[in-house]
Amino acid sequence: MAFRDDWMRARAVAWKDLTAERRSKAGFNSVAALGITILVLFGFALGPDTEAIRAAAPGALWLAALFAGVLAFNRSYQLELEGGALEPLLLYPGSRRSLFAGKLLANFVFVLLLMAIVIVASLVLFHVEVPGTWPALLGVALLGAIGLVTLGTFYAAMASRSRAREVLLPLLLFPMLVPVLLAAMEATKALLAGDVMREAGAWASLLVAYDAIFLSATFLAFDAVIEA
Amino acid sequence: MIPDSAALAIDARMLSRRFGARWVLRGASFTLGAGEAAGLVGPNGSGKSTLLRVLCTLLRPTTGSATIFGADVTREPDLVRDAAGFFSPVPGVYEDLTARENVRFAATMLRRPDADADGALERVGLAHVAGDRVRGFSSGMLRRLSLARLLVHRPRLLLLDEPYNNFDAQGIGLVNDVIRDTLAVGGAALVVVHDVASAMPVAGRWFALLDGRVEPSDAASVGYTSPPASPAVVAGVR
Numbered sequence: 001m002a003f004r005d006d007w008m009r010a011r012a013v014a015w016k017d018l019t020a021e022r023r024s025k026a027g028f029n030s031v032a033a034l035g036i037t038i039l040v041l042f043g044f045a046l047g048p049d050t051e052a053i054r055a056a057a058p059g060a061l062w063l064a065a066l067f068a069g070v071l072a073f074n075r076s077y078q079l080e081l082e083g084g085a086l087e088p089l090l091l092y093p094g095s096r097r098s099l100f101a102g103k104l105l106a107n108f109v110f111v112l113l114l115m116a117i118v119i120v121a122s123l124v125l126f127h128v129e130v131p132g133t134w135p136a137l138l139g140v141a142l143l144g145a146i147g148l149v150t151l152g153t154f155y156a157a158m159a160s161r162s163r164a165r166e167v168l169l170p171l172l173l174f175p176m177l178v179p180v181l182l183a184a185m186e187a188t189k190a191l192l193a194g195d196v197m198r199e200a201g202a203w204a205s206l207l208v209a210y211d212a213i214f215l216s217a218t219f220l221a222f223d224a225v226i227e228a
Numbered sequence: 229m230i231p232d233s234a235a236l237a238i239d240a241r242m243l244s245r246r247f248g249a250r251w252v253l254r255g256a257s258f259t260l261g262a263g264e265a266a267g268l269v270g271p272n273g274s275g276k277s278t279l280l281r282v283l284c285t286l287l288r289p290t291t292g293s294a295t296i297f298g299a300d301v302t303r304e305p306d307l308v309r310d311a312a313g314f315f316s317p318v319p320g321v322y323e324d325l326t327a328r329e330n331v332r333f334a335a336t337m338l339r340r341p342d343a344d345a346d347g348a349l350e351r352v353g354l355a356h357v358a359g360d361r362v363r364g365f366s367s368g369m370l371r372r373l374s375l376a377r378l379l380v381h382r383p384r385l386l387l388l389d390e391p392y393n394n395f396d397a398q399g400i401g402l403v404n405d406v407i408r409d410t411l412a413v414g415g416a417a418l419v420v421v422h423d424v425a426s427a428m429p430v431a432g433r434w435f436a437l438l439d440g441r442v443e444p445s446d447a448a449s450v451g452y453t454s455p456p457a458s459p460a461v462v463a464g465v466r
Contacts, residue, residue: 005339008336008339009336009337012333012336012337013337016322016325016329016333019324019325019329020322020324020325023324023325023361024324079322082323083318083319083320083321083322083323084316084318084319084320085320085321085322086320087286087314087316087318087320088316088320088334088377089337090286091284091285091286091309091314092309092334092337092338093306093307093309093310093338093339094306094337094339
């Protein structure tokens with residue numbers, strides 16, 4: 001019964017965030033534009049060398065997703081702060097974890113849409129052909145997105161009460177995301193090259209472990225963070 | 229005789245709350261029984277809103293304790309949140325959702341039936357704009373929407389912070405009707421006001437918050453909260 005109530009609340013929070021985002025449009029459009037801009041800037045920085053551009057594609061893709069994702073995570077709590085809606089949200093009885101689950105779900109959908117755009121843009125801009133290993137590549141994108149969104153949603157909640165939240169969030173988040181970025185980039189690089197050395201599996205395992213650890217830890221710690 | 233705390237809507241004992249080095253509440257103690265409505269007055273910055281925020285679990289007391297219908301605000305916050313409804317001066321609604329969606333969201337979060345939302349909107353006079361997005365609503369309409377959320381909650385204890393702000397005469401009557409309905413089913417209400425006259429028809433008791441402590445007051449003596457007219461204004465009237 002408690003699980004069903006929590007699930008209903010999580011679904012309501014996710015629906016509310018996604019509906020507000022869909023209607024305002026400003027958030028997703030600007031975040032997607034930032035992701036593409038970062039990819040274009042990487043292209044300029046790397047110069048006309050096609051091989052260098054292609055080799056840098058996995059790193060550029062994940063960094064574009066990371067920078068654009070930070071904007072999205074900040075926005076998800078800004079929505080609550082703008083109209084003073086955080087107080088009523090905290091006054092609803094029931095587990096705080098359902099609030100986190102709802103925010104997580106909404107941010108996950110948001111980041112998946114963002115990644116779809118960034119992946120297509122990087123295929124075009126970095127002259128990357130769709131490899132035969134594309135189903136595995138999608139799996140890595142999903143695992144990487146889970147890690148990114150889990151910590152992004154958690155730290156955005158932590159930074160939301162601070163006046164310097166836009167600066168504070170990347171400062172807290174980026175160091176913690178080094179393992180997930182490294183594993184996602186290496187797995188993507190291996191899969192784009194056809195995974196001849198069978199190394200993508202090891203990096204994907206690291207992603208699974210990272211996601212499991214931080215999903216559990218953030219769900220356990222969210223009460224303390226949001227009540228502070 | 230020791231009061232039965234479950235029968236008391238509010239039982240606050242030596243509540244204190246500090247922000248940094250500044251003590252806002254300094255040992256506030258008072259009780260409010262079921263079926264009672266009380267007005268709470270005090271000068272600006274005296275801690276009235278802080279007291280309500282502690283009672284509804286938005287803030288933790290630095291020291292002291294309080295129970296709401298027997299549930300401890302620190303140890304049993306979930307029971308308190310179910311029993312107490314806080315009506316803030318800030319509407320706390322989502323501007324990109326419609327009025328109906330806002331109230332339905334609240335109903336889901338409060339484990340109340342979605343169907344209550346339309347009835348609540350009807351009662352606060354927003355049925356005709358139920359399908360409209362909240363962005364563009366006047367401040368009075370936002371307050372009515374916030375009141376609709378409280379109607380869906382149907383709490384046993386109303387904690388109302390400046391509930392008459394932005395309301396016309398009909399809105400003030402509506403707030404008082406909500407208080408009367410709550411009292412009729414054995415609930416209680418604590419109403420923070422500056423405009424004492426609006427709460428007079430419902431408040432059976434009065435408290436004043438002075439120097440961080442809650443003191444019993446009476447309707448005749450709470451008029452001090454209305455500031456005296458300045459000489460310039462008086463001269464202008466003359």
